Amino acid sequence: MMKILASLAVVGLAVNAFAAVQSGKPAPDFTGVDIHGKTHKLADYKGKIVVLEAMNMDCPYVKNHYKSGAMPELQAELAKQGVVWLVVNSTSRSNPSYRTPEKAKQEASQTKAAAWIDDNSGQIGKAYGMRTTPHMFVIDPQGVLAYQGAIDDKASAQGDPRQARNYVREAVQKIKAGEKPNPVETKPYGCGVKY
Secondary structure: OHHHHHHHHHHHHHHHHOOOOOOOOEOOOOEEEEOOOOEEEHHHHOOOOEEEEEOOOOOHHHHHHHHOOHHHHHHHHHHHOOOEEEEEEOOOOOOOOOOOHHHHHHHHHHHOOOEEEEOOOOHHHHHHOOOEEOOEEEEOOOOEEEEEEOOEOOOOOOOOHHHOOEHHHHHHHHHHOOOOOOOOEOOOOOEEOOO
16 A cells, blocks of 8 residues: 555646646746857736747658648748747757757758757756647636647648648637637647656
8 A cells, every 4th residue: 555655646746846827727837048148037028928849850740841841931921920939849868858058059040040058958848738739728818828739730740740730820819809819728739758
C-alpha cells in the first residue's frame, strides 16, 4: 500500500510539473532571453496579442512548417498586425536536439523564425504545459490565454500546411474582432518536448 501511495505521489508531482494552463484564465507571466540576448517578459506585452510557439527544429512537423515557408509567413503576417510571436525552445542542454545560441542564430536566420527564446531550463514550457512541437498558445491583450493547442487541423509532417485550417490565425482574427476564439483548445500534435 505504501508503494502505491508513493507511486501516486510521484505521478501527482509529475502532473503538477506539467500542469497545463486553462484557456480563459490569465496566462502565466514569464521572463525569457532570446538567442540575441534580448529579454522578453510577458508583462511587457500587455495590450498586445502574443503567440507562443513550442519549437524544436529536429521535429519533422516543425521542420515541415518552416521548410515550406508556412510558419515564417504566418509570423510575418501577424507581426504586421502588431502581434508579438515568440518561439520557445525548451530542449534540455543534455539532449542532442539542443541548439547552442550560435547554432540557433544560424537556423533562425535560415528559417526566418521569430524571436527564439532559449528555455533549456524548461521553465516556460512547463509553466504552459507545452507537450509537443509545435504546441501553440495565443494570449489576448488583457493577458488571458485565449487559445491553446495545434497550429492547424492537419497533423502531418508532409505537404503544404497552408492548405490546412490554421487555428492560430483564426484565434488572432477573432480576438481582433472582439470575439472569443472557437475552438479555444485543440489537441496539439508533433514531437514531444525534450525537457
